[in-house]
Amino acid sequence: MSIYRIGIDVGGTHTDAVILDQEYRVISETKTPTTQDVSSGIYQAMKQVIAKSGVPGESIKYAMLGTTHCTNAIVERKRLNHIAIIRIGAPATLAVKPMIGVPDDLKEVLGKHVYIIRGGHEFDGREIAKLDEEELYRIAHEVKGHVNSVAVTSVFSPVSRDHETRAADILKEVLGEAVPISLSCEIGSVGLLERENATILNAAVVNVAKATAEGFINALREEGIDAQVFFGQNDGTLMAVEYAMRYPILTIACGPTNSLRGASYLSGYSDALVIDVGGTTTDVGVLIQSFPRESSLAVDIGGARTNFRMPDLLSIGLGGGTIVRIQEDGTFTVGPDSVGYRLPEKGLIFGGDTLTTTDVVVALGKAELGDRSLVAHLDRELLEQIYARMVEMVEETIDKMKTSADPVPVILVGGGSILLPDQLKGASEVILPENFGVANAIGAAIAQVSGQIERVFALDELGREQTLELAKSMAIMEAVKAGADPKQVVIVDIEDVPLAYLPGNATRIRVKAAGELAQVDEGIKA
C-alpha cells in the first residue's frame, strides 16, 4: 500500500492544502478562504483535498499543519493561558522588571503573577547567586490552582541552563505534570528581556496550541485518517505534536517559511530568492541551502520585543487584490490597501467596481482571467506605466534582499505571482514552478525535522575549530531527538558572533541541523 501525506498551510487570505505521495508528487491541491476561527477553514480545505485526491483515508500517514492560531491569539489577546512569570536573576535585573516595554493590554492579561527570585549565572557560567529553591516552592504553592502555564527565565541560561531545569523540577513537583513549564533557554538567545518576552508568549499560547492540535487530530479521525501529526515551525522544519505543545511560539510566521521551502522543493534550487505574491502583500525571502535566511534583529510580536529566530522577510503592499487609483491628472498610486479575498467580486474583470493589479495585468494581456472586455476601455499607455511601477516595486525589494551585486535565481510562488513578468532586474532567471499557487502547503508537507543550539562558548578552552565541532554535534543530536533520520541529518546553518569586551574569546554560536523525517516502518506500524 502506498503512503500519502497531507500538508495544510493557513495564510492571511487563503488556506491551502495538498496531498503528496511517497515521492512527493502532488496528487491533489485546493484553496479555500481562511475563516475567522481558522479551524473551520482548515477542516474545509482538508475535506476538499482528500475528496479530490480519491486517496483512501487510511493510507494518509502523515499530516503537516502550518497555522496562524498562536499568532492570532497573541495579537487578539484572546484564549491565552493563565500564566505565572518567574525570573531567576536577583540581585541582578531588578531595574528592569518583566514585561517592561510590553503594551499595557498584554501586560494586564499576562502579568498577574510575576516573580523575580535569586539565582542565575554570569557570562562565564559562574553563579550570580545560589538558586533560591525555598522561594520557588513558596511561589509554586501560591500559584497552584491559579495558573495553568509557567514561564521561567534565568539570567545567562544560554550559557548555563542549570537553574532553569532545576526550577522546572520544583514547579512540576508542586504543580504536577499537567502544568506546562516554558524554559527560556529552549526558546531564545542572549538578551534577557527579549528572551523572557518570547518565553512568556510561549507559555501564554500553550492551550491554544493544544486545542488546535486536538481539533486537527479529531478532524483527521473523522475522515478515517490515523496519521502522525506535525506542526510547521518558522524555520521551515517540523515538530511533533508533543513538542509543539511545549514550544508553540515556534509556529509563529511558519507560513512564509513554508512558501520558501515549497519554492525550493518545486524548483529544485537550494540558493535563491523567493517571491511569494499573495492577495494583499508580496513577501520576499532568501533561501540559503534550502532554508530561509533568518533575521538577526529583534522582532515584535503583538507589541512585545522578542529575539527568537524568525525568517528574514521583506513585505511590500503589492498583491493580486491591491487597489490601483488613477487621479484626474493621470497620476496613480498602487496600494498599499487591497480588496483581499474579495477580489472575485470586487475586481473589474469579475464585474466589480475596483481597479486592482490583477485587472491591470489582464487588460495588458499578460494573464488570462475573468472577462477582459470589462477592462478594454482603460488607457493602455497609463496601464503600462502602472505595470512598470509594480515591477519596479518588486525589483527594489529584490535588490534590498540580495547579499551581493551578482544576479540570483528568483522563484515566484503564490496565487498572485501571475502579476509578475518572466524577467526581473537583478534576477539571473525567473522560475515559475508547477503548483506555484500552493507552494506553501507543499512546503509544509515536505518539511524536514531540525535541531538547533545557540550558546555562548569560550573559544579559548577548545579552540575555534573544536568548539564548532562540538556545537555541530549538539545540534545533530537535537535533530535526531526531534525525529530526524540520523543517517540523513546535515548541518544547514552556522553563525558565530564574538562578544565585545569579554575575555576568553566569548562567542555566541548558533548551529542548525536538519534531516528527513525518520520513516515509519510500515511493518511495525500495521
Next chain:
Amino acid sequence: MRLLGKQEIEDIAIGAALLGTGGGGDPYIGKLMALQAIEEFGPIRLLSVDEVPDDAVVVPSGMMGAPTVMVEKAPNGEEAIKAFKSLENFLGKEIFATMPIEAGGINSLLPLALAARLGLPVVDVDGMGRAFPELQMVTFYLDGISASPFVIADEKGNVTLLNTIDNHWAERIARNATIQKGGSVMMAIYPMVGKNLKDSGIHHILTLEEEIGRSIRLAKKNGLDPIAEVLKLTQGFELFRGKVIDVNRKTETGFARGTARLEGLLSYKGETLELRFQNEHLIAQTEERLLCVTPDLIAVLDAETGLPITTEGLRYGARCVVVGIPCDPKWRTPKGIETCGPGYFGYDVEFTPVEELVKKGVGVK
C-alpha cells in the same frame, strides 16, 4: 532647569544611538531603566552647566564592561547608588548632581535612571560628545582631571574604590575587576566641581541628543527627510549612500574590530566605501579618498528611517547613509588627537577635519 519625562527619554535614546557612532552599546536597556525609574520616582531635573555652582561636586555615572552582558544581566538599580554613596563618603562632600561621562549609546541613559532614583539633577554635559571605548578618552583627561578616586559596584553588593596614579592605570585595573564582577558594573567616576564642567565639558549634549531624536521622529511623521534634519542639527556632512556588501569582524583584546564595505548607490554609484571600526566607527574612506577620521564622528543611518545602525546591526543588504560630524574642538588639539585619534587605534592615517576632507578630498595612501 527643565524636566525630562518619558517622551524626552525616548528621543534621547535615539540621539544617543546616533552619537554612539556604531558602538557604545544599544541604549534600549538604559532607556527602559530610565523609564521604569521615572515611573517609580517621577521626572528628572536637567540643569544647564551655568546652573551648577563652581564648587558643587558633580559625579558622572555609567556602566563599564560589555553591553552584551548588560542586556542579559540587567542591573538592579542599586549598584549606581552604592557607588555614589561610597564615593561621597570617601570624598567627605555631598554630591550635587550627576551627568553622563559619554554621550553615545547606553551610558547616556544610565545617569538618568540614577538621577530619578536619587532625586538628583542631571547636568546637560558630557566628556566625549560621542562614544569612546576607554576611560581616559574624555575631555576632562585632556585638562588633567583625574578619573580617581572612583568606585565600581556590582549587583551582588561588591563595591570597589580605586585610587590610581593615572587614568591608564584606572582603565587597566577597573577593566580586570569588571571581568571578575561578571563583565558589567556601574561606576561613579571623574569626581569634579562645577568649574571643571564649565571649562572642560562638552555642553548641551543631552539637549542635542534629544533634538536629534525628536527631529528623526517628527521627520517621519511630517514626511521630511530625517537625514537632512540630522545634518542640519549636527553641522554634519553626508559622506556616502550605499548598500552594505561585506562585513568582516573579529574580537581582539576585547574589542569588536572589523571592516564593512558599502557599494555606492545613486550619485555614489561605482564607488565603494570602507568603514573601519573598533566597537565605534573610526575611519570612513573610499578607494581614492579619505572621508572622515576619529575623533570626528562617523554615523551610519538607515536610508529610509534615518535611525542609527550599530556595528553589530550592520548586515548585508542594509541601505545606509554614512554621515560625518565634526567632533568637539577640544578633541582636535594635539593631546586630543594623541588620546583618541587614528594613531591610538593603530591606523596609519593622519587626522584631518571632516569639513576639509569633504571639501578637498585627500588621497588615500
